[in-house]
Amino acid sequence: MSRGRFITLEGGEGVGKTTNLAFIKDYLHQHGIPVIVTREPGGTGLAEKIRHLLLDKDSEAVSEHAELLLIFAARAQHIKHVIEPALARGIWVLCDRFTDATYAYQGGGRSMRNSTIEWLENLVQGNLRPDLTVLLDAPVEIGIERARARGFFDRFEAENISFFEHVRRAYLLQAELNPERIKIIKANQPLVDVQREIINIIGAFLR
Ligand code: Z5A
Numbered sequence: 001m002s003r004g005r006f007i008t009l010e011g012g013e014g015v016g017k018t019t020n021l022a023f024i025k026d027y028l029h030q031h032g033i034p035v036i037v038t039r040e041p042g043g044t045g046l047a048e049k050i051r052h053l054l055l056d057k058d059s060e061a062v063s064e065h066a067e068l069l070l071i072f073a074a075r076a077q078h079i080k081h082v083i084e085p086a087l088a089r090g091i092w093v094l095c096d097r098f099t100d101a102t103y104a105y106q107g108g109g110r111s112m113r114n115s116t117i118e119w120l121e122n123l124v125q126g127n128l129r130p131d132l133t134v135l136l137d138a139p140v141e142i143g144i145e146r147a148r149a150r151g152f153f154d155r156f157e158a159e160n161i162s163f164f165e166h167v168r169r170a171y172l173l174q175a176e177l178n179p180e181r182i183k184i185i186k187a188n189q190p191l192v193d194v195q196r197e198i199i200n201i202i203g204a205f206l207r
Helices: 017-030 045-055 064-088 099-109 114-125 140-148 161-177 191-206
Strands: 006-011 035-039 092-096 132-137 182-186
Touching (some): 006 017, 006 099, 017 092, 017 132, 035 064, 045 064, 064 092, 064 099, 099 114, 099 161, 132 161, 132 191, 182 191
Parallel strands (some): 006 092, 006 132, 035 092
């Protein structure tokens, strides 16, 4: 049995990750590919509890190091109990955010050193890296507007616009550094056009 493939979906808030995750899952199913959908931070009982701590906007001020370590603690659980077992059984894993988000939010947004993130990435992930990443990119105002239409903010969504500009820039830099793996789609176009591009990218990946 061949190992499953690991696909991640990335982008700033409100760019359409959750919407398009379901679309990609259906597309893979139509091609007879067994796939699980999961998310970060989260994906296991403990990792979901860490997610709750991370997103709670009423918590005490969270230090940058605490935030980074909590994210990688959740990731370690997720990899050990969900991602690796699925890939080993030949099941594909479709994940809403992964370590590119850490480079974007903690690296770009919080100005943490990329070398620190990279050290933790190597420690926690070993050789595990996504095989393909779809980066949905849109001007930050658009994503914020879409996300805020929901009417509640979590601890990250309460950040100011310059934080999200830094996040976006860091995502685009990740794509520049990893052009084979990370494919950018403009997310500020009609959903039908976003999904046409997704099919092109996933279709090419399947071939
Ligand atoms: N975080 C971190 O700091 N470091 C890390 O390493 C990781 C995460 C892994 C939780 O993420 C937070 O964790 C995140 C970063 C941090 N915080 N923020 N911000 P999350 O993924 O749960 O949170 P999110 O990015 O805020 O998700 P979201 O707001 O749910 O956005 P989305 O999933 O990308 O969007 P959506 O729900 O699919 O779409 C939003 C709305 O737009 C919805 O009404 C759609 O119908 C609509 N939509 C989608 N596409 C379109 C198009 N093309 N046109 C028009 N309308 C559209």
